[in-house]
Amino acid sequence: MKGDVLWTPLLTELNRWRDAGKTVTFWLRDDDAIVPTAALDQLLDVTGRYRIPVTLAVIPAGTGAALADRLKEVSHAAVAVHGWAHINHAAEGRKKQELGGPARQPETVLAELADGYALLADLFGNRFTPLLVPPWNRIDAGLLSSLGEIGFAALSVYGAEKPAPIRMVNTHVDVMDWHGTRGGRDHGALVGETVARLKHVFAHGGTVGILTHHLVHDQTVWDFLETLFAVTAHHPACRWASVTDILAEG
Ligand SMILES: [Zn+2]
Numbered sequence: 001m002k003g004d005v006l007w008t009p010l011l012t013e014l015n016r017w018r019d020a021g022k023t024v025t026f027w028l029r030d031d032d033a034i035v036p037t038a039a040l041d042q043l044l045d046v047t048g049r050y051r052i053p054v055t056l057a058v059i060p061a062g063t064g065a066a067l068a069d070r071l072k073e074v075s076h077a078a079v080a081v082h083g084w085a086h087i088n089h090a091a092e093g094r095k096k097q098e099l100g101g102p103a104r105q106p107e108t109v110l111a112e113l114a115d116g117y118a119l120l121a122d123l124f125g126n127r128f129t130p131l132l133v134p135p136w137n138r139i140d141a142g143l144l145s146s147l148g149e150i151g152f153a154a155l156s157v158y159g160a161e162k163p164a165p166i167r168m169v170n171t172h173v174d175v176m177d178w179h180g181t182r183g184g185r186d187h188g189a190l191v192g193e194t195v196a197r198l199k200h201v202f203a204h205g206g207t208v209g210i211l212t213h214h215l216v217h218d219q220t221v222w223d224f225l226e227t228l229f230a231v232t233a234h235h236p237a238c239r240w241a242s243v244t245d246i247l248a249e250g
Helices: 005-019 038-049 065-071 106-127 141-150 187-204 219-232 243-249
Strands: 024-033 054-058 077-081 128-132 208-212 238-240
Touching (some): 005 219, 024 243, 038 219, 065 106, 077 243, 106 128, 128 243, 187 208, 187 219, 208 219
Parallel strands (some): 024 054, 024 238, 077 128
16 A cells, blocks of 8 residues: 555655656546446546546447446546547457558548547537547557547557657556456556656656556556555645646647
8 A cells, every 4th residue: 555665666756756846747548438337437436536537538439328428427537539449450460450550541540530539529528538549559650640630639649759740648557467467467567667657757748647448457457546546646746637638738
């Protein structure tokens, strides 16, 4: 928990920020929501208890009024566009991709994204944020210059932000061990990555984006999030912001 030696490096780094009179911005992106589930309830509960704004990357093709109604019950969830149907069009053995790749015409992909944008904007109203989150964090670079015409203000993938024809607000720490246990990653490793990102942001600016997938969380992940929020939510050098606020700040 909070005093756990495992978490000391994060507290030490946040204290360095505090002593320098600086504040770091954290944000939380959670992918693959379609409908209300017990796992979504758990995510909304833990984030709500610590007043952590959460950006849900919602898959347009599968979602509907049930999710919109559920999100009306809370005030801390925003909705971003998670591709169109989260369908892999890449050839067998290739990295999974919906937004682009050799099998896809750019105009088809852009038409799907325009449909997804319109559908979610209509369904979620003031919860909607014009952020594109590509499924599998993968999109052809050639599509990026057309996203602004659809209405997107920013793109969010995984890893350090790179120069692009659209603003990028990425995630930097992924709680899931996709290639190993397919459960939550080791807390010490996650703390280490969070501290590394904090050091980068201290020197170069940016945000710390935490990436979660509520539908596949095991207890390890829920425990990590609970402790991360307990350590950071009230730390004077730390601010959890909604992506809507981050976009508004420019
Ligand atoms: Zn996804």
